[in-house]
Amino acid sequence: MYKILEKKVLAPSIFMMKILAPRVAKAAMPGQFIILRVDEKGERIPLTVCDTDANEGSVTIVVQTIGCSTRQMEGYEAGDFFYDFVGPLGVESELISEDKDELKKLKIMFISGGVGAAPVYPQVKWLHENGIKADVIMGFKNKEMVILEEEMKSVSNNVYVATDDGSYGFKGMVTNQLQALVDEGNHYDLVVAIGPMIMMKFVCKLTEQLGIKTVVSMNPIMVDGTGMCGACRITVDGETKFACVDGPEFDGHKVNFDEALNRSTMYKAEEAVKNTETYCAAGGIK
Structure with a gap:
């Protein structure tokens, strides 16, 4: 049994x-994730590690209430x-194994979408602790949904917040913000994009045009987290990979996003049934 030490509402349903x-x-290292079960009959929920405190023995996670299980968690x-x-599960960020002096020479941009800010934060924090600067673009639907802005500012070189409706920061998508920065004369050697799959797809389309190496953190359907079930398989450079053991990070320009997006909708009908108030009130996943 694992005790909840602290709970804090960051935004509506987050x-x-x-x-x-x-x-x-x-x-745990930046880029890795955990899988939790709320109770003995609960489904396995993969969540990225947002932060750790080895002295306290704590792991921080950020959760968006979407389905039955996350509503139960709430x-x-x-x-x-x-x-x-x-946990920790998955492979740590490739930045961790890079030569730190070489990383200091790079202009690195992280791009997060929504709760993607949670897995971006520990990577930027690790870079900051090792004297490596990074910029961050954080995308949200509106001002009300902005999370972890101050935390990100404390470890980043520059933070650019973009909102779809323009209610806060830059008005537009994260891709619009990146293009605007490039148009202003900014140069980037590496982009790390983490967030909704559709967002990562379009970030990769833009960075491929701009000639910027791009790493994405894939979040496909996952069950056991050990590579046994094969549910999280994706195609990277024509080869089958498993996000849980080979990733979650991959070269974004080699990921077959159309296939991954199609697979992510395979269980929408079942999810709709299990996400009803009646089902959740009856005890959730069985």
Whole structure:
């Protein structure tokens, strides 16, 4: 059982939880994720590690309430316990293994969409702690949905917030913001994009035109998180990869996004049934 140390609402339907999981906190690296189960009958929910505190033994996750299980999670408070909290899973960010002096020579841009800010933060924080600067574009639907802005500013060189409706920061998509920065004469050697799959697809289309190497963090349907079930398979450069063990990060210009997007809709009908109020009230996933 894993105790919830802290819970904080960040935006409508988005909340942060700090979980007591000492072994995960000690081992987790930026780019990796965990899988939790709310209770003994709960489904396995993959969530990116947003932050860790090895001394406290805590792992911070950010959750957006979308389906039955995340709605169940939303009902838990500090002092409650989750049944399972497994990790760290996946491969750490490739930046971790790069020569730090070489990274200092690069102009790095991170692009996050919505709750993608959560997995971007630990990577930018790690770079900051190692004396490496990075810029960040954070995209949201509107001002009300902005999360982790101050946290990101504390570890970034520059933070650019873009909102679809222009209610805060730059008006437009993250791709519009990136293009505007390039048009102003800014140069970038590397883009790391994390967020909704459709957002990452269009970021990659733009960066391919601009000739900027791009890394994406894939979030396909996932079940066991160990490569056994094959649910999270994607095609990268014509080869089958499993996001849970080969990723979640891949060369964005080699990912078959159309296939991945199509696979992500395979269980929409089942999800709709299981996401009804009646089903969730009856105990959720069985």
